[in-house]
Amino acid sequence: MQDHKVQTYIKDILNQVPTDWLKLTTHRLDIYNESLAKTEFLEQLEVLYQNHTADHSELVKLPTAYDYIRLGHPLSSVLEWGIAHKHGIKPEQVISFSSQTMPVFAVLRSNKLQDKTTQILYTEDLPDFFDAETLKRVYGYSFELKQVKSSDDIPEFEGSTLFISQEHQVGQAELNPGIDFHVNVYPKLGSILIVNGNKNEAYVSDIQHVRRRESIAMTPADSFEALQRFVDIKASVELKASRASNLEKVIKVVQDITLAASDVLLGSCGLSVQYAIMMGLIDDAKTNHPGKRIKIIVPPNCYGGTNDQARRVVEAVDGVDIMDLPVDQDNDMVQSTAQVLDQTAREDAVPYIIAEIPTNPRVEVPNLEELTAALRKPRQNPEGQDAIPPVFILDQTFCPNVHFLSKEGMFSDIRTISYVSGSKFPSGGRCTAGYCVANEKADDLMPSIQKHFQLCDNEATDLQVEILADQLPSMNQRIEEAYKNTREFVNFIRKELPEAKINFVPDEVVEQGFTPSVFSLDLPTTGETDEERETYKRDLNHKLITMMISRIPESKHCVSYGQLKGSYWTIPATSTQGTTKEEDKDYIARVSISPDLDLERHKTVFSDFVKQL
Known part of the structure; x- marks a missing residue:
């Protein structure tokens, strides 16, 4: 009876679903409560359910669910909530993925860190891209694979038992007490993992973290179809054209934009692209430089996802270390690069450098001639042999139109791989899919990277490719228009509040082709002590952001960049740098400006803010 009631309610939701739930990667950023994003949406949804309310007017009021679509979104949350009701378990025990394999790898990762083995049971053939040899050799995962007749045929095992089912019915699962993790695989949609039993609840946050950092939740469109199948409604989401024709268009546009002749690899999000790059390069190093330590070199205060993922890879993969690359504030990227590469040469290690240009959040561009000189400088190991040259992994999200790879x-003449988060300018916030390309010097690394895209099943979905095919052709024009708006707003702030410190690209950097539409703002402060001055500044940040968002409907809370409309405001230290070490965090305001916004209204509100100081 309860199952039928929930299915009827979900049918009502599908009939009234807000457009933003399907069309945006972020929802209700005007009421974004980051600390509550994992719980607030479902708590209020449950209230609507108990009141038998599924009106569109009520659904649109629901707050943000998770972040982007990596950790989740409204439709994936409803899907998980519905399946949880069906089985009488907590919603957090149901975790959807766009990938068919990443929930399995999430369990394997947790068990490796716990020194615990896993048996993976399956009834039908495993996906062709499930490469057990690579998972053991590169990732270091320990597991046994066994084919069984059904979920009732569970052999005893000292460790975790994970059961993979290709059951067509969405939400169907036989939760045998002998099964710790039940994974339903749905080709084209992804997968749904159920954490079975109270004894395994400790895995939930770790599995969700994998989804947030190395993959994504089932996408909005695919979650919508999964919900339709869950309540026995015929699927209604249709693509405009085939994947092949859309992919051909995307590849050509990316190659035209970047002037790179390499393959163009598309991932489900920017971080899944970065993960494939890292794991592909680690695979290459383990093959071509066996026994040598691998060094992942990353700025300690860069975008939190990049930093966190790099450290998570180092934590989980044998033979890999992290090295800090200080680049912002009083540090110089050129000097830091030279120092870390001298160190890796002394250790005869394999260096992989991840960096953003311009840097985030302080929007700084290093002296590129000096940087390339530091990267290409010949170095020797302790035996006097040539040191292994670095691979430069460039996060080009803030400047996807600059020709680094031509x-x-x-x-x-430096092995360089560039990648871009597609939720920013490539799609204008309409999907998360990202891409990576390489210059000629690094082109030989792309097959290894593609192998790990496929192994993790983290390639862009058909709809994501369709959206990129639609949006990418206008990207450079949108970048130009957004930069003009940003430059005008920055110049206005400088006149209105000359005491503020603004981090934005100077004219000489713009002449090199860097035209970002994001800047950071260090507001003036006052107080007798450093602590008083810092507290005052942080309060002022919040006051400014609150004024902008409350008085301008198109202004929103977010770390977003490259959106089609409006402006976005955040404090990196409490958003993008959430997992960054406290001493490396930036308690400044970061602002992103779009090509389409009411700039005069923004100026008026900022002037009112200045009058209140």
């Missing part, structure tokens, strides 16, 4: 580019 034949004539200054990085042309």
Whole structure:
């Protein structure tokens, strides 16, 4: 009876579903409560359910669910909530993935860190891309694979038992007490993992963290179809064209934009792209430089997802270390790069450098000629042999239109891979899919990276490819228009509040082709002590952001960048840098400006803010 009641309610939701739930990667950022994003949506949904209310007017009022679509979104949350009701378990025990394999790898990762083995049971054939040899050799996962007749045929095992089912019915699962984790695989949609039993609840946050950092939740469109199948409604989401034709268009546009001749690899989000790059390069190093330590070199205060994922890889993969690359504030990227590469040469290690240009959040561009000189400088190991040259992994999200990878580019003789988060300018916030390309020097690394895209089943979905095919052709024009708006707003702030410190690209950097539409703002402060001054500044940050968002409907809370409309405001230290060490955090305001916004209204509100100081 309860099952039928929930299914009827979900049918009502599907009939009234807000457009933003399907069309955006973020929802209700005007009421974004980050600390409550994991719980607030479902708590209020449950209230609506108990009141038998599924009106569109009530659904649109529900707050943000998770962040972007990596950790989740409204429709994936409803899907998990519905399946949890069906089985009488907590919603957090049901975790959807766009990938068919990443929930399995999430359990394997947790068990490796616990020195615990896993038996993976399955009834039908495993996906072709499930590569057990690579999982053991590169990732270091320990597991046994066994084919069984059904979920009732569970052999005893000292460790975790994970059962993979290809049951067509969404939400169907026989929760045998002998099964710790039940994974239903749905080709084209992804998978749904159920954490079975109270004894395994400690795994939930770790599995969700994998979804947030190395993969994504089942996408909005696919969650919508999964919900339709869950309540026995015919699927209604249709693609405009085939994946092949959309992919061909995306590849051509990306190659035209980047002037890179390599393959173009598309991932489900920017971080899944970065994960494939890292694991592909680690695989290459273990193959071509066996026994040598691998060094992942990353700025300690860069975007939290990049930093966190790099450290998570180091934590979980044998033979890999982290090295800090200080780049912002009083640090110089060129000097830091030279120092870390001298160190890796002394240790005869394999260096992989991840960096953003411009840096985030302080929007700084290093001296590129000096940086390339530091990267290409010949070095020797302790035996006097040539040290292994670095691979430069460039997060180009803030400047996807700059030609770092062309034949004539200054990085042309350095092994360089570039990647971009698609939720930013490539899609204008309409999907999360990202892409990566390589220059000629690094082109030989792309097959290994593609192998790990496929192994993790983290490639872009058909709809994501369709959206990129639609949005990418206008990207450079949107970048130009957004930069003009940003430059005008920055110049206005400088006149209105000259005491504020603004981090934005200077004219000489713009002449090099860097035209970002994001800047950071260090507001003036006062007080007798450092602590008083810092507290005052932080309060002022919040006051400014609150004024902007409350008085301008198109202004929102977010770390977003490259959106089609409006402005986005955040404090990196409490959002993007959530997992960054406290001493490396930036308690400043970061602002992103779109190509389409009411700039005069923004100026008026900022002037009112200044009058209150």
